[in-house]
Amino acid sequence: MLDHPQPGAADADGSRPRGHRLDMDGVRVRYGQTLAVRDVTLGVEPGEMLALLGPSGCGKTTLLRTVAGFIRADAGRVLVDGNAIDHLPPGRRGVGIVFQSYALFPHMSAAENVAYGLEARRLPKAEIVRKVEAALAAVRMESFAERRPRALSGGQQQRVALARALAIEPSILLLDEPFAALDRSLRLDLQLEIKRIQRRFGVTAVLVTHDQDEAMSMSDRMAVMNAGRVEQVAPPAEVYDRPATAFVAGFVGTTNRLYGRVEAREGEDYRIRLDAGATVTAASPRGFAVGERVLVCARPEQLTLRDAGDADPAAFPARLRQSLPIGPATIHDLETGASEIKLHEARRGAPPPPGPVRIAILPGATPSIFPEGETA
Numbered sequence: 001m002l003d004h005p006q007p008g009a010a011d012a013d014g015s016r017p018r019g020h021r022l023d024m025d026g027v028r029v030r031y032g033q034t035l036a037v038r039d040v041t042l043g044v045e046p047g048e049m050l051a052l053l054g055p056s057g058c059g060k061t062t063l064l065r066t067v068a069g070f071i072r073a074d075a076g077r078v079l080v081d082g083n084a085i086d087h088l089p090p091g092r093r094g095v096g097i098v099f100q101s102y103a104l105f106p107h108m109s110a111a112e113n114v115a116y117g118l119e120a121r122r123l124p125k126a127e128i129v130r131k132v133e134a135a136l137a138a139v140r141m142e143s144f145a146e147r148r149p150r151a152l153s154g155g156q157q158q159r160v161a162l163a164r165a166l167a168i169e170p171s172i173l174l175l176d177e178p179f180a181a182l183d184r185s186l187r188l189d190l191q192l193e194i195k196r197i198q199r200r201f202g203v204t205a206v207l208v209t210h211d212q213d214e215a216m217s218m219s220d221r222m223a224v225m226n227a228g229r230v231e232q233v234a235p236p237a238e239v240y241d242r243p244a245t246a247f248v249a250g251f252v253g254t255t256n257r258l259y260g261r262v263e264a265r266e267g268e269d270y271r272i273r274l275d276a277g278a279t280v281t282a283a284s285p286r287g288f289a290v291g292e293r294v295l296v297c298a299r300p301e302q303l304t305l306r307d308a309g310d311a312d313p314a315a316f317p318a319r320l321r322q323s324l325p326i327g328p329a330t331i332h333d334l335e336t337g338a339s340e341i342k343l344h345e346a347r348r349g350a351p352p353p354p355g356p357v358r359i360a361i362l363p364g365a366t367p368s369i370f371p372e373g374e375t376a
Contacts, residue, residue: 019046019204020081020171022067027076029062036062038228039076044172047202049195051215054225055251060208063225064174067206069093080171091120093172096165100177102157104149110160111136111145117168135167136160138197155186162194166201173198173205179214191218212252216240224248240299242283246374249297256303256341258296259372262288270369272296276336278316278359283366295374298367300344305332306358315360323351334359 022044029037037059044050052060065071067078069090077084085093096117104113114135118128136142139159149157158178165173175194179187195218198205209215215222216236223233224247232244243249250257260274269281270288274296282296306315318336325347334341334357341359361367 019048019202021046021079022172022204022206023077023079023082024063024067025077025079027063027066027073027078029059029066029071030074036228037066037073040228040230041076042223042230042233044204044206045220046204048220049198049205049207049218051207051209051219051222052225053209053212053215053222053252055210058225059228060210060225061176064097064176064206064208067172068095068097068174094168094170095172095174096168096170097174097176098158098161098165098178100180102149102154102161104157104161104164106149109146109148110141110152110163113149113160114164114167117164121168131167131169132163135163138166138201139163139193153186154182155190158182158190159193162197166197166203171204173203175205175207177208177210179209179211187214194218216252222252224252226251243297243368246295246297246370249368249370254300254342255297256300256343257339258298258367259339260294260296262290262292262294264290269366270294272369274316276316276318276339278314280314280361281366282369284369286370288369288371293372294369295372296367296369298361298365300331300342302362302365302367303341303343303359304345304362305343305352306360308356308358310358310360312358312360315358318357318359320352320354320357322354325351 024040024042027037027040040063052063054060062071066073069088078086111132114132115128118131133142136145139162141156141159141163144152144156179190182190191214207218219236221233222236222239223230224239226247232239232248239248240253243252249255258274258276260272262270263273264271268285269283271279272282272294273279288294306312316336318334318341321333321335324331328347330345330347330351332343334343343359
């Protein structure tokens with residue numbers, strides 16, 4: 001793989017996908033009485049990067065380690081290119097893994113760390129040297145080959161860990177919170193580097209993270225997990241714009257929770273009378289009955305400020321508590337009844353003073369709606 005870089009996830013004529021397909025079929029993992037992973041079925045296409053996103057304890061790392069072979073599933077199967085690998089030990093699964101802690105051997109040089117997996121496979125020495133050089137060059141660390149981990153920065157150590165994972169030419173690359181220990185600027189640099197390499201070689205990859213921005217920027221699709229279950233699998237923009245559940249709406253991005261009652265249905269759109277005093281339109285593929293109580297989840301950028309005297313029936317009263325200019329945007333902190341509201345707007349001069357205002361949903365914006373009792 002490293003000797004013959006590919007331009008993407010398909011041959012030049014687009015006829016045959018590069019990389020390998022990964023399937024998790026009904027995977028269930030139990031720790032004592034705790035069900036950590038609940039019958040998860042997921043497929044990762046050849047050359048795709050899938051992010052497993054969710055809060056701590058949701059089961060994403062357990063699922064990743066089950067694929068790697070460090071944890072044995074209580075039920076279900078893990079397959080690569082349609083072949084089950086559950087019976088194989090970690091070293092024979094053809095899986096490369098990059099850990100949050102780097103897991104480099106401190107007494108070995110960068111080159112020796114990268115060579116470790118190749119030597120375990122008893123490859124000829126000349127081939128090992130060639131593959132180590134290619135792997136270090138891929139992560140731009142060839143000039144640091146003789147340095148030990150303690151002489152490398154955190155970002156450099158993570159690059160060596162990535163080179164070690166790539167050197168064995170894995171069928172699947174697993175990334176377990178690989179950027180969590182890095183500062184913001186290094187994290188962004190390494191995110192770009194890993195995405196570049198993953199695209200260049202057409203590697204099928206699974207990224208575990210609790211950082212929604214990281215998942216949205218790096219992945220082709222996201223699987224949002226909660227309490228051991230996958231709540232939605234979709235491209236990042238779809239997850240953000242059309243969350244499948246109130247949990248997804250609340251976990252991915254920022255959402256404002258407003259409650260109301262359905263007044264009418266218009267296709268997949270519903271006209272809702274908010275408890276806050278406005279009539280709004282929201283979208284959902286689910287079916288709601290007229291008169292049903294619902295939760296409306298509106299993104300901060302879907303809202304706009306109006307003057308306190310605005311008579312628009314689609315606007316509702318609120319109190320502006322404070323406004324924070326951040327770069328080109330202004331974040332407004334408001335409250336209406338028992339609800340707190342966050343509203344983002346492009347910065348235009350001085351923000352309004354705290355006090356009574358009205359809030360409206362921008363024309364064309366369609367917030368998501370869910371049953372009133374669903375947790376966001």
